[in-house]
Amino acid sequence: MDLLDKFDPLIAERARMGDSQPDPLNIVMDEMLSATEAMIGGRKIILAGTNNYMGMTFDPDAIEAAKDALDAFGTGTTGSRILNGTYQGHKALEQALMDFYGMDHAMVFTTGYQANLGMISTLAGRGDYVIIDADSHASIYDACAMGNADVLRFRHNSVEDLEKRLKRLPAESAKLVVLEGIYSMLGDRAPLRELIAVAKAAGAQVLVDEAHSMGFCGETGRGVAQELGVEDQVDFIVGTFSKSVGTVGGFCLSNHPKFEVLRFACRPYMFTASLPPSVVASAISSIRSLKNAHNKRAHLWGNVERLHGGLKKLGFNLGTESVESPIVAVCLETQDQLFGMCRALLLEGVYVNVARPPATPTGLYLLRCSLGAGHSADQVDRILEAFKAAAHTLQLPLNEKLRAASASENAKAPQARDAAVATG
Template sequence: MTDPGIAMVAEPGKAAPRGTAPDLFDKFQPLIDQREALLSTGLTDPFNLVMERVESPTVAICNGKRTILLGTYNYMGQTFDPQVLAAGHKALDEYGAGTTGSRVLNGTYQGHRECEEALKRFYDMDHAMVFSTGYQANLGIISTVAGKDDYVILDIDSHASIYDGCALGNAQIVAFRHNDVEALEKRLKRLPAEAGKLVVLEGVYSMLGDTAPLKEMVAISKAHGAMVLVDEAHSMGFIGPNGRGVAEEQGVLDDVDFVIGTFSKSVGTVGGFCVSNHPKFEILRLVCRPYVFTASLPPSVVATAATSIDLLRGAADKRAHLWANSRRLHGGLKDLGFTLGTETPQSAIIAVIMPDLERGAAMWEALLQEGLYVNLARPPATPAGMTLLRCSLCALHSEEQVGEILGMFEAAGKRVGVI
């Protein structure tokens, strides 16, 4: 029997198959051409900007210039909090730089348990599982809970990690139109009543910064026998009375089976998690492949995360200031004549829609020259083929900085001809 690993290798003395094998990079050629065309104009690479020094959650040195950060997802400004940094230094000194192991082997330290306890306190839930990234949290939970004979019903604008979780678990994907309650209900009605069903939603969608109608969607999902997972990556920390996200704000947190989140946004470090009240939840630690087969987070990271999560429980004033920043920036950009992703501010994300990729890239460069960093987002990551500049506010942006930002947008927009 031929070894399948060498089946395509020519036998000694025999000619190799005719023809030239395609370069596996050929499928990327349109994107390569587009990137080279943009960079040939002298544009700074918007997807490879180097921050030479980070001075605070809101200011860095980029290209040797003081730059206001408006594209970092550092919503609550926890990255430089003295208590957070002290916890990280202490864990680094006491436990070393890394665990060198999986959570189910030698990779669970006391700090991992303390971080999970902090999450349970924050969400007031029975179970918490910490992953090495937020991407892996979605990948792991979705692929483990929903298998090949199950259905995952998801918003068509869902994050890549959600789609990848469906693919890893080989579940049947049923997509519905973005934030369309009626479309969700129609999809659920068509599925077999006896089939396993998981509805996956996001509290805040990261491209346009709009929130989901979770109250209606969770009720419909439950009425059709589906479990519900809500990704609160972009709402944890500042939406809801206690910062627990859109599900809390809309009064349906107790009806949600799984909440997924990340430490790389409001928490200010790196990692991911899932919290749940499901009585069988703990078995996931033995069957969730992205949890079982990945090295755990370093002790210093989980220490900073646990400290930051506890601090977020008492961050009502910061939440209020962040909302004030969001309302002011949204209103100011609208008054200047920019087209925005939402009619009203719904989160800390404000999307400024550009006419096309070329002018979007030019506007991004003009803002960087003014001293402002935002995200340039392009298809296929964006919905409906949009090019947009994504702004993510921080609770530590001062009133003066928001005023500076509006001035920079006005100057850059007029120079590029967007307004």
């Protein structure tokens, strides 16, 4: 038997998609024009699915820092952090993270995926328990598979189910509850205050992944835990540089007095080449600027309100009833609708992510939009027009009740609507 035979169902599924272009699962950015636009297939496209939440990929200071580091330290380290792969920049990056979060210890990983993989699989060992949300990111699931701990899942964002499962565990056992500030598919938030309270009552330690909330949640952008005032109850904070920071890499922070020993126990940290100096330098620059990026945060939230409200008025079924994050998920019924809408949107000049089972919760087919502080109000309006045109092209059945309500509202107050569009 061929080792690749097990992938025949996936090959058949890809074949059923035919040769229709563009291929939603094989989009190529031919040229990046800015944080919000790219050339795809010879056409200028608005990017509404890049996770570039704070628009930092073209930040002048971050680019200049990367260039300087490239000249001074070369293209890479060719070694892991515990061998030759720790340069002064890596220590400076960890210090920048500690300053940003106000915490005592930081470890930087080569990717955000590795941060979860390394921390969870190392913290919880044989005889310990890891308790995760059912909608956890793939990196969390893979960390559980890599480790030796017993793993339990609780219903998504259910405080009651978490409490029930924790009560079944031996009181004296070591327990790690893994949560996310914002979940990446639907963009919904975790009720961290209540979940953490239940975890602590059961004697568990808590790890919170703030990958999709760093930069824009909380007074200084540290995430949902900061916004809810529960940072002091979180034992480990994990995050990534590939979203709001605008580059690549991952990290974990903690105030635990024994934290530094993990550098010599965490295999994904010990056996992976460290981040290139240019990436490190750009990350330091971005992190330092995020703390005071109040205007950017306000602009981002204004963009999201505009998109969420506009799609809702058009009659689309959204992943969240109200705005919870810069992720706006449009829920569709079939894979044909999903890929058809993605292609139609590209032809209208807009790129969004496609997400489908088994990656999505409850088997949903999602057009996953993620806006950034770099988008203008005009770009958001153009995204809305593209969704309207694409839905018309596909004759997509939208929520008639919402559309009727929207039409009635617009008829009653055209002047107010026009004023809102003008001011953003």
